[in-house]
Amino acid sequence: MSEPQVLVFDVNETLIDVESMSPLFEKIFGDARVMREWLGHLFTYSMTATLSGLWTDFFTLGQGLLTMVGDIHGVEITPEDVDDVKEAMLTMPAHPDVEPGLAALSEAGFRLVTLTNSPSNPGGRTPLEHAGLARYFERRFTVEAARAYKPAPQVYHLVDQSLGVPPSSCFMVTCHVWDSVGAQSAGFSAGLITRRGNAPLPVAALPRPDLVAPDLPALAGLLIERRRT
Template sequence: MNRVLIFDVNETLLDIESLTPVFEEAYADPTAMREWFAQLVLYSMTLTVSKQYVDFFTLGRAVAQMLADIRGVDITEAHLDRLASAMSQMPAHPDVEDGLQSLRAQGFRLVTLTNSPTNPHRPSPLDNAGLGGYFERQFSVDPCRAFKPDPGVYLQVCRELEVQPDECVMVAAHVWDTIGAQAAGMRGALITRPGNAVLQASETVLPHVTATDLQDLARQLGDA
């Protein structure tokens, strides 16, 4: 039975829509946030495939500047600093805390795996959102010098926890994340946050579980 749940953080647990006011101020366009996030994911994957690496926060600032250059917008260091601060202070989605409580009560081991770097001397965004206590470990891709969905970042969690991939379920709001985890031998659980859906490309990329939120996930895993 899959007893280890590995959670993505940004958008799966924490609400990235909270970043929208920063982009509305800097770009005079609230839709710029989603464009920035999509480009951030694209270039994180590009660096990984190219065997290059910079941390996710550094890349986030660089993509924000690139987007400003493309749009012909002047953004300041103050705007970029506000973005970095907002990324560390994102609130949890309303369903998350109750869902985590239910999953923990069912006996699952809960850990996280994020593209964002961690700093042992500072609270993580999860800690700032009041969720850090629910998790046994908070893993970052940073030690691997690669971003998800590179298989190595999922397998590092298995090594650290001394479990096999088939004992784990990757819980994410992004289907590229569940696909990566499944390629590494895990099961995938897709949380269909607004703007996310199942990719109907082939049977092999379909998530094993599809849930609307963490409370729905807890119900489904409890019934399994």
């Protein structure tokens, strides 16, 4: 792993807390665990759209999947439920460890950008802005420009090509193994934050994360230590 110059952050679940939506799913379905089922479908069908050469934005997909999951569970989804989930997707809070980690990395001189599946929300605030984190990032990239979802290689290359840097200078920070694998396949290095429900994947044919840490301050410490040595 070469010394990274640009740290590229995933947003959903890595920086902002998707578990904040669980009470809403408890209200709609009577079971907060359905949130994770819905989220898994959201990742699966975003990748399905890309592999099929199709496109719809993440929020529209999420709203449609809410109705699908409702049908699976025999729960009628109302327009109010759809609106509530859209609002929840826009207003998730940051994980408590995120701001200290970002502050340490910024102070150490790393360039910080984001790369997210979430759309830009024209005319309104983005999830990153709602979470109070936007000020830490020099650029905020969304998959809309590529009309494809992570982990498609062209999505990661949006970052290095837009910034005019080689892929090897970029380091993906994510809590999703599918995201770290995608980034590494595009020439990035990657660090995995082991948020709840996430862990390294021990498969020899797939790249392992270059760094693994339980939270962002711990990962920041590893990156800063490498820069000093």
